[in-house]
Amino acid sequence: MLKRLYAHNYRCFENFEINFDELTLLLGPNGGGKSSLFDLLFNIRMLVIDKAKVEALFPPDDCTAWLTSPQQSFELDVEGMGGRFSYRLAILHNIELGKQRIEQESLTFDGNPLFEFKHGEVRLYNDEHRPGPEYSFDWSVSALATIVERKDKKKLTWFEKWLEMLFIISLQPQVMTSISTVESSWLNRNGSNFADWYRYISQENQDKIVTLTDKLRNCLPGFYAFKLEQAGKHRILKVGFGRGEGKEPIIYFDFEKISDGQRVVLILYSLLMTLQEMGHVLFLDEPDNYVALGEIQPWLMELQDACGEGLVQAVIISHHPELIDYFGTDHGLWLDRDPLGPTRVKRLTIDSAQALKLSEQVTRGWVE
């Protein structure tokens, strides 16, 4: 579980620190830094898991406009394996040449070293934190990304797996396709490859598909089942609807032919039902978009029940009154900033005598 994130000199983050719980709702005005937080996590994941070059992920434009330092610093504290992992990343920008390099990258467990990359030199440690090999490495990519799984590096591997299992999602139904070309264990940020991801789940975790189908039949009247239909080299994801209770006829529609809202609801339940017991952390940016008003709270209840049990952690961004009123009091963090000022985060102070719903207090700008 991600416990803490620190960022300095990245967009609106200056000495910014945020702590997370099993369930966290990020609230606040537009431009407060909520989506930048997700972008940052997404980029760190891309750097370490997808081995992307630092220059592609951390352009100089993303340095904080009012700071002059050429260095960006990031820290992630993650709870797991009975202790706390601390990942640190420092990126140095050469403004004149427009180049970036990884100045420092390190991973510790309860303060003891597992991996260190500094000034182009890597030093590895085993699970008992005894020093291992040292070697020179390319400054432009993550050295952590290249370390292969070994029996004496279980902690380091655990952290990499954790990072790999971050699902950072902001669903855009317009770009979703019915066509599956490959199986994918990863759902793209915009959900465009849902068909590929569903295909992977249906191959690797068939029991979860049974659970998901049952849940969707309960949640979405008329839903019957998903079907992957062979079409040449590819497969087409179809969604079957009937008149309920399994009554004939069942009509199958291309996934991309059903409505935006239906696609989003299907994906939201798919995420909830299939990611459980798999160690995933879910970051969802405005999951309420496109979803009918009456469908939001039932999904939130399912999410609340899953969090901390089957699902390790969920962090959600929303401006929707349904989410604000359901989660805001217990799980809300408010991100805000002055124009040209850094993002600050705080827990909301809830006035116990307040007659207004939290969403209405937010609407009126009366939150403190």
Added chain:
Amino acid sequence: MSLRRVKITLLCEDSQHEAFARRFLQGMGWETREIRVEKSPGGAGSGEQWVRARFPKELRAYRERTKKAASVLLVMMDADTFEVKNRITFLEQICREEQLDFRSEDESVAIIVPKRNIETWIHYLNGER
């Protein structure tokens, strides 16, 4: 996809009340989609006044809805330092102030008053005395 139709409105103080009542309802066979939760914006330990103030509005809504389809209003508030009957009387009083008839025996309006509070029930159910 057809419209979700709520059958039970749960009016309660906080998330702990909600979790208890909702899991009880689910255990009785109700689906998540049939339940609507309305909880106090004040959070844990501060919602009794909010529930009391909100009760007449929800009772009116229940009566309107019941003309068209069977529904249930479930109200949950801690007894705290009061007796259970006092808490129910407070709800009766606020209805009187708003010139609204209190619940009658043929109405599906249930009032749950954990004494002293929901934690007491949870401790008891966990085997503590």
